[in-house]
């Protein structure tokens with residue numbers, strides 16, 4: 001079956017993302033896409049493919065390597081009524097945009113007394129594998145979550161990336177749009193017509209009663225794989241995709257964790273002051289019955305390039321499943337899901353229907 | 355013409371870089387190098403021309419396209435290969451990869467993969483060297499794309515204000531990834547822009563390794579005897595392979611193979627080879643092949659980093 005009655009088709013993340021941008025550009029002439037290499041033949045790994053041909057060089061254009069100033073340009077254009085999408089092939093490069101994003105984009109609405117709005121989208125991709133290393137693999141979303149005035153979304157599948165992109169473009173605020181390189185090839189059912197994925201609404205991707213797994217960005221996929229491994233030892237994990245981190249649908253997470261009594265948050269980032277810390281802190285503040293809590297994320301180091309070290313740097317389905325099981329059965333006999341079966345779970349992805 | 359000993363040294367350096375990168379490209383499809391590689395094939399003459407007039411205690415700052423500057427400064431090929439293979443014996447213990455080559459021993463500052471970010475650090479190093487007062491200088495390499503970052507101009511201004519001993523070397527290969535200069539620069543007159551900061555700026559348009567060497571030599575001599583401050587060289591050059599990866603990409607559509615022809619005709623590796631007597635040339639080439647074979651073998655046979663390395667060096671002890 002390749003399409004559903006609602007007109008959904010199986011689509012890759014990258015193509016769904018591109019479709020969402022294209023449909024909004026079609027609908028609204030104030031939307032434009034710019035950034036380094038958006039208009040070359042590689043088209044940001046395909047995510048801007050065909051946009052130049054359809055909408056022309058005034059609305060789809062490359063820039064000099066000047067991220068700081070270009071972010072300001074996006075802000076100014078947004079204040080003037082346009083809807084820029086500023087694209088960065090790696091999230092690491094957003095560090096050059098930080099001053100403009102944090103000191104102007106996030107605050108303009110408030111410090112100018114509600115007289116302006118900054119409807120811009122800042123797209124960037126987290127890299128992984130093949131020795132991307134220190135400066136091409138960072139997940140820095142929590143830095144933006146820290147600052148009032150910025151929305152932060154991290155869709156984990158093709159359906160949500162299209163809908164969330166459309167929501168982001170239509171939003172009157174700066175939206176930090178977090179993608180992950182390894183999600184680009186993943187497939188899901190995606191409606192053809194434009195649709196919105198609302199911010200502040202999490203999705204229970206897989207129901208379960210024993211432990212709540214919250215997976216951020218690509219870690220959602222790893223959590224789904226971990227849930228399969230856990231099922232093999234009789235543990236039913238509930239897997240939640242927050243989709244948007246600011247605003248965060250904490251109610252859904254709270255209700256689930258309250259039900260299962262166990263909450264494991266797995267972030268595609270470091271843990272210190274991270275999204276995982278934020279979610280557990282809210283849980284700690286709100287819970288009215290004991291809930292066991294744990295988080296996982298990058299090792300607290302710079303990402304190394306050497307393959308054996310890189311493998312230790314990231315959570316994976318086996319380490320997630322092991323940690324989750326330990327929450328249920330402390331001191332359970334040693335379990336090594338690092339087997340052929342664990343590898344098979346790498347085929348898994350959540351396709352919907354949604 | 356330079357004496358034969360100078361020619362031999364320059365040729366050895368050019369040849370080592372060319373062949374080491376060709377071998378890197380050859381090995382790459384085996385997946386033993388799990389690291390993005392940005393090859394300098396075709397661009398060797400810039401690093402070699404500049405580094406040939408540097409003292410061992412002078413300092414070089416390069417980029418993610420940094421194999422040439424690293425090797426031209428005399429840092430070991432073994433460390434570079436092992437680093438690309440992710441091995442414990444690599445230049446950064448396997449933690450940095452191809453994009454972050456470093457050699458404290460040979461005064462090669464660690465390279466950055468965020469374009470332009472190493473330029474101000476090189477200026478800071480020059481500040482320290484000026485205070486030190488031993489006549490040491492910094493040569494900072496970067497691409498044409500890096501000059502579009504604000505930090506480049508801020509660095510020029512500061513270096514000039516304090517007359518710091520730093521040679522800024524722009525390796526202008528005409529492209530930032532696939533985007534030509536004409537889509538990025540409002541005016542090609544970068545030397546004029548730089549002169550506005552009150553420092554000499556010179557363009558070398560033909561890739562001539564000796565012209566690059568002469569220019570560097572003159573500016574650096576002035577820095578050493580304190581008659582001169584920072585200087586800027588714009589060296590035209592050409593990247594023969596794709597932006598990142600081992601292959602050619604003339605069928606991708608963003609550039610034409612015809613543009614390569616003059617650079618191949620004027621290839622400095624072949625040119626300097628032709629200036630040497632046959633036996634001297636052969637001796638160098640044999641030596642280079644041996645060095646590369648040893649480096650590859652070293653990379654293959656070196657151990658992986660110990661898992662404990664993961665958490666080491668987050669902080670200095």
Ligand SMILES: Cc1ncc(C[n+]2csc(CCOP(=O)(O)OP(=O)(O)O)c2C)c(N)n1
Nearest residue numbers: 093419467468469497498499500529530531
């Ligand atoms: C700040 C920053 N922006 C974007 C990139 C992505 N990027 C990597 S190399 C490159 C082009 C750089 O061109 P240039 O400085 O001319 O050096 P070359 O690669 O040609 O040697 C770009 C845009 C990056 N690494 N860092």
